[in-house]
Amino acid sequence: MTLKQNIPLKAFNSFACDINAKYFTTIQSNQDIEVAFDWFKQNNTPYLVLGSGSNILFTKEVEALVLKMEIKGIQKTNETASAVYLSVGAGENWHHFVSYCVQKGWGGIENLSLIPGTVGAAPIQNIGAYGVEVKETIEKITAFDTHTGEWVTLNKLDCDFGYRNSLFKKEKNRYIISKVDFCLQKQPKLRTDYGAIREVLHQKEIQNPSLEDISNAVVLIRTQKLPDPKKLGNAGSFFKNPTISKSQFETLKIKNDDIMAFPISDTEYKLAAGWLIEHCGWKGVKKGHIGCFEKQALVIVNYGNGTGKEILAFSEEIIQSVFQKFGVLLEKEVNVY
Ligand SMILES: Cc1cc2nc3c(=O)[nH]c(=O)nc-3n(C[C@H](O)[C@H](O)[C@H](O)COP(=O)(O)OP(=O)(O)OC[C@H]3O[C@@H](n4cnc5c(N)ncnc54)[C@H](O)[C@@H]3O)c2cc1C
Numbered sequence: 001m002t003l004k005q006n007i008p009l010k011a012f013n014s015f016a017c018d019i020n021a022k023y024f025t026t027i028q029s030n031q032d033i034e035v036a037f038d039w040f041k042q043n044n045t046p047y048l049v050l051g052s053g054s055n056i057l058f059t060k061e062v063e064a065l066v067l068k069m070e071i072k073g074i075q076k077t078n079e080t081a082s083a084v085y086l087s088v089g090a091g092e093n094w095h096h097f098v099s100y101c102v103q104k105g106w107g108g109i110e111n112l113s114l115i116p117g118t119v120g121a122a123p124i125q126n127i128g129a130y131g132v133e134v135k136e137t138i139e140k141i142t143a144f145d146t147h148t149g150e151w152v153t154l155n156k157l158d159c160d161f162g163y164r165n166s167l168f169k170k171e172k173n174r175y176i177i178s179k180v181d182f183c184l185q186k187q188p189k190l191r192t193d194y195g196a197i198r199e200v201l202h203q204k205e206i207q208n209p210s211l212e213d214i215s216n217a218v219v220l221i222r223t224q225k226l227p228d229p230k231k232l233g234n235a236g237s238f239f240k241n242p243t244i245s246k247s248q249f250e251t252l253k254i255k256n257d258d259i260m261a262f263p264i265s266d267t268e269y270k271l272a273a274g275w276l277i278e279h280c281g282w283k284g285v286k287k288g289h290i291g292c293f294e295k296q297a298l299v300i301v302n303y304g305n306g307t308g309k310e311i312l313a314f315s316e317e318i319i320q321s322v323f324q325k326f327g328v329l330l331e332k333e334v335n336v337y
Contacts, residue, residue, distance in 0.1 A: 001025050001035045009062065013053035014116060014229035017308040021048075023065040027091070030151070030178050033067070033144045037176075040065050047146075048337065049176055051091070051118035055125065055235050056335045059308035069120050071178055074100060085139065086182045090120025094127075102215045107188020108137040110211045111197075113218040116229060116236070120177040124168045125333065126161045130194040130218055135161035137182045143175040163270075164240050164333055190214055196221045227293055233302030234293065238315055239273045239330040252326060273322075273330055274298035280321045290314040312336060 007024035010016055023045065027033055040047045046064040050056070071089035074097060078085040084106050088097055094117045098109050111132035115122075122134045123141055138161075141154045152175070160167040168175055190209060192198055200217040201209055209217075227234050244252075249269040252259055256279070260272035277283070277297040284294035289306030292314075293299035300315055319330045 001032065001039060003039070003065075007066070009050075009053070009058060009066070012050060012068065013056055013058055014233060014235050015057055015302050015306075015308065015311060016229075016233040017058040017302070017311070018305070019058045019061050019308065021062040021064070021066040024068065025065065026068045026070045027176075028070050028072075030071075030144070033176050033178060036065065036067055037144065037146060037149065041149075047173070049120075049173075051121035052093075052116055054116035054229060055121065055333070056337055057235065057308050057311055058337050059312050060337070062337065067176065069118055071120070073179075077181070082186055084184050084186060086184065088119045088180050088182065090118060090177050090179055092119040093117075094119055094122055098215065101184055102211045105211060106184035106186065107190070107211050108132075108182070108184045109134065110188075110215040111191050111194070111218055113215040114222045119180050123159060123161070123166055123177065123180060125164045126166050128164065130197055130221075131191050133161070133163075135159070135166075137184060139181040139183045141177055141181070142179045143177045145175055147174055163243075225296055227295075227299060227301055232293075233306070234299050235334045237273070237298045237333050238300045239277070239298060239318075240333045241270050241273045242276075242328050242330060243268050243270050244328060245269075248327070252328075256326075271328060276322045276326055276328060276330070277318055280318070280325050282318055282321070287314060292318070308337075 002025060004024045007021045009021050010018045025036060047067055048062060048064045049067050049069060051069050070091040072091055073089040075087045076084060077087050095114050097119055098113050102110050111130040112127060112134060115127050115129060123138060127134045138156055141159060143152055143154060145152045197217050200220055206213050246267050246269060249261055260275040261269045264270045274297045282292040283297040285292050289303050290310050291301050291303060293301050300311060302311060322328060322330050
């Protein structure tokens with residue numbers, strides 16, 4: 001294991017927060033994970049797994065061993081008449097993997113094009129976009145259980161996936177994921193139900209879209225709507241869309257006729273957090289180095305040298321104002337360190 005000390009993490013987090021890791025190593029194999037585990041046990045040092053750092057907010061120096069996941073490889077493990085089974089290293093770039101599948105004609109994750117990050121982080125918050133969640137294609141996960149010091153294989157049910165949630169978020173910092181197995185479809189049912197995708201296909205006069213058409217449409221929508229972290233620090237949606245009771249929704253609807261929400265069960269509604277934030281007047285607001293993105297209120301941006309603490313304080317102000325106006329408590333989607 002090549003252990004480095006006092007490594008700047010600015011280039012390794014999409015908010016570009018300028019903090020250091022006390023210890024840092026890259027992980028290229030399962031064996032590297034075992035060696036790192038022995039080291040942090042022996043040295044009584046905490047650890048932090050890092051993919052691409054596109055869903056993490058560093059608010060302080062990292063007094064831990066950072067394990068930068070770089071396990072690569074996409075392997076076909078099985079194929080049937082209708083499906084293909086792939087085993088993918090945790091350090092593969094997510095969008096690279098999506099593009100690879102789209103090119104091969106294997107469907108299921110094309111709506112998740114251009115989400116920044118690694119394959120190993122995708123199950124952590126069960127990444128989702130444009131009507132699709134990654135849990136739909138995950139078969140199993142291979143992970144190192146740091147509580148027992150053993151390797152485990154977790155199937156979909158074990159992972160306890162929910163909206164931007166999973167076992168890995170609930171049992172924070174217990175598992176180190178080394179690979180994810182997917183099942184993709186050879187004759188996929190394309191998901192064009194999302195309004196923005198339909199609109200792009202309509203504009204381009206595409207009536208029978210291919211996987212590539214869907215992926216290109218998603219890339220176009222995302223490029224127009226979201227800030228590029230290489231140019232403007234951000235972590236995508238900062239907050240989750242909150243779930244409220246049907247009765248609370250009906251009360252809110254009386255005063256806010258255009259409130260954006262949809263039913264998720266007979267008794268519950270999911271609200272668009274972006275709508276709530278925008279209607280508290282935050283969209284485009286800038287305070288010092290930090291701001292609420294002008295095209296999407298759900299995204300907090302770092303205009304330059306903002307610190308993690310400033311970003312966190314800004315997010316708390318938003319949470320407070322949404323609660324005061326609507327009585328709805330926003331929950332952070334981003335992992336705060
Ligand atoms: C512009 C932008 C747009 C985005 N859009 C979306 C979107 O549409 N939908 C969506 O769901 N998300 C979105 N995100 C959030 C982010 O892309 C995803 O959460 C992504 O999966 C994070 O991957 P990462 O490798 O950068 O993870 P990191 O930020 O490095 O890590 C995130 C968390 O996972 C843990 N972790 C990472 N890898 C492993 C591993 N191998 N084993 C165990 N734990 C691990 C980390 O410790 C941390 O707690 C967006 C982010 C940005 C910047």
